[in-house]
Amino acid sequence: MNEKKILNDFVVIKAIEDSVNVIGLTRGTDTKFHHSEKLDSGEVMIAQFTEHTSAIKIRGHAKVYTPFGEIESDSKKNSFEK
Known part of the structure; x- marks a missing residue:
């Protein structure tokens, strides 16, 4: 039986303000966006690094x-004030 390795690299993201963008980036020679979510204040997302996802922005x-x-x-608002 050929079993795949289970990856346990999870992160939990909790939005503190509205319109927080969570973007998944691919592995390989060309890094590309492959998934995007927008979270509002209080929303939580559980994300996992996989064979396709190497980074989360x-x-x-x-x-x-x-x-x-x-x-x-x-x-995003505070970054312009600095």
């Missing part, structure tokens, strides 16, 4: 929970 104010710890992205 977050635009907007959100908390990201990973096996390595928690990180918070800046608001």
Whole structure:
């Protein structure tokens, strides 16, 4: 029986403001967008790194929970004020 390796690299993304963009990026020689979601304040998304997804880009104010710890992205509004 040929079983695939199960990847356990999950991240949890919680939007702190409306219109947080979560973008999945592909693996390979050419990095491309392959999936995009927009989260509103309070919405949560659970994402997994797979054989196709090598990176996740977050635009907007959100908390990201990973096996390595928690990180918070800046608001789109705050980035223009700096």
